[in-house]
Amino acid sequence: MSAGRRPADTEKRLPTPSRNSTVTGIPYQQQLSAPYGRTCGAAALAMVYASLGLPDCQKAVWSQIAGEDKDVRRTTGSFRLARHALDRGLSAAVLQAARPWDTLASCWFTGARVILNHRLRPDSPLGHFSVLAGFDDDEVFVHDPQFGPFRRLTRDRLLRLWLPSAGGSEIVGHVLVAIASRDDQPNRCDSCGAMVPAQVGCGRCGNLVPLRPVAALGCSKRDCGARLWKYVFCPCCDFPTGEVE
Numbered sequence: 001m002s003a004g005r006r007p008a009d010t011e012k013r014l015p016t017p018s019r020n021s022t023v024t025g026i027p028y029q030q031q032l033s034a035p036y037g038r039t040c041g042a043a044a045l046a047m048v049y050a051s052l053g054l055p056d057c058q059k060a061v062w063s064q065i066a067g068e069d070k071d072v073r074r075t076t077g078s079f080r081l082a083r084h085a086l087d088r089g090l091s092a093a094v095l096q097a098a099r100p101w102d103t104l105a106s107c108w109f110t111g112a113r114v115i116l117n118h119r120l121r122p123d124s125p126l127g128h129f130s131v132l133a134g135f136d137d138d139e140v141f142v143h144d145p146q147f148g149p150f151r152r153l154t155r156d157r158l159l160r161l162w163l164p165s166a167g168g169s170e171i172v173g174h175v176l177v178a179i180a181s182r183d184d185q186p187n188r189c190d191s192c193g194a195m196v197p198a199q200v201g202c203g204r205c206g207n208l209v210p211l212r213p214v215a216a217l218g219c220s221k222r223d224c225g226a227r228l229w230k231y232v233f234c235p236c237c238d239f240p241t242g243e244v245e
């Protein structure tokens with residue numbers, strides 16, 4: 001976006017630190033301009049890396065995740081972001097949230113980073129990536145690689161922007177990439193006592209699909225109230241998994 005122009009849903013005030021916030025100091029990066037095309041995914045990933053003490057060049061990240069369609073649409077899929085973060089030695093999961101607001105809260109208050117795959121604007125079907133940079137009772141702030149740092153979105157507005165528009169959209173809806181420091185430890189659900197495995201096998205390609213960071217998923221049992229997700233997506237082939245044995 002050009003300097004001085006603000007999207008309609010951004011207010012001028014910046015967020016005050018939430019009382020219980022644990023994710024702080026995510027440095028903002030604007031996405032690259034032409035000829036790199038749509039680099040919001042790479043910008044979001046570079047912001048997350050920097051916040052975890054892993055500085056990286058957005059241009060290099062983009063060239064690594066752009067994929068086969070580099071010369072056509074110059075976009076990237078959520079699973080490619082997770083694949084890249086896993087290759088950097090982090091925990092990363094792509095999931096469709098069953099209770100999106102609760103998922104954001106769980107990640108925020110445990111320090112897991114979140115890259116949201118939402119639509120660019122309320123009137124646009126285009127997919128876009130932003131980084132969760134502030135969370136409060138009824139609003140969030142996202143570092144939007146196109147629109148600027150601390151883009152304020154009310155809860156209702158975010159949840160609508162995070163769903164496909166009528167008539168088709170590039171996004172699936174309520175999909176996010178959760179990223180945190182590496183954690184492969186066994187984890188027991190506080191609610192039902194079941195063990196939450198660190199990963200499951202992909203039903204299509206057989207590669208491992210991470211179920212970490214656990215804060216983003218809660219439990220893996222379908223009937224447990226602590227479960228926060230509908231599907232996790234394979235970081236290699238994008239295939240969805242809904243059941244964990």
Ligand SMILES: [Zn+2]
Pocket residue numbers: 189190191192193194219220221224225226227
């Ligand atoms: Zn459980």
Ligand SMILES: [Zn+2]
Pocket residue numbers: 202203204205206207234235236237238239
């Ligand atoms: Zn797969």
